[in-house]
Amino acid sequence: xxxxxxxxxxxxxxxxxxxxxxxxxxxxxxxxxxxxxxxxxxxxxxxxxxxxxxxxxxxxxxx
Numbered sequence: 001x002x003x004x005x006x007x008x009x010x011x012x013x014x015x016x017x018x019x020x021x022x023x024x025x026x027x028x029x030x031x032x033x034x035x036x037x038x039x040x041x042x043x044x045x046x047x048x049x050x051x052x053x054x055x056x057x058x059x060x061x062x063x
Contacts, residue, residue: 002010021029
């Protein structure tokens with residue numbers, strides 16, 4: 001078992017190893033995520049509309 005003081009020292013040592021991304025990297029990554037989310041939304045909208053049309057077509061055949 002380590003002492004609380006040693007534990008705090010280890011935390012500070014490990015925290016010093018953290019490399020934070022640059023502002024430019026964060027902005028580019030955020031833009032990429034937004035673009036990919038928009039593309040996924042459009043894709044699923046199109047798939048949903050096509051499936052809806054097919055299901056309506058199939059159901060109208062039985063009536």
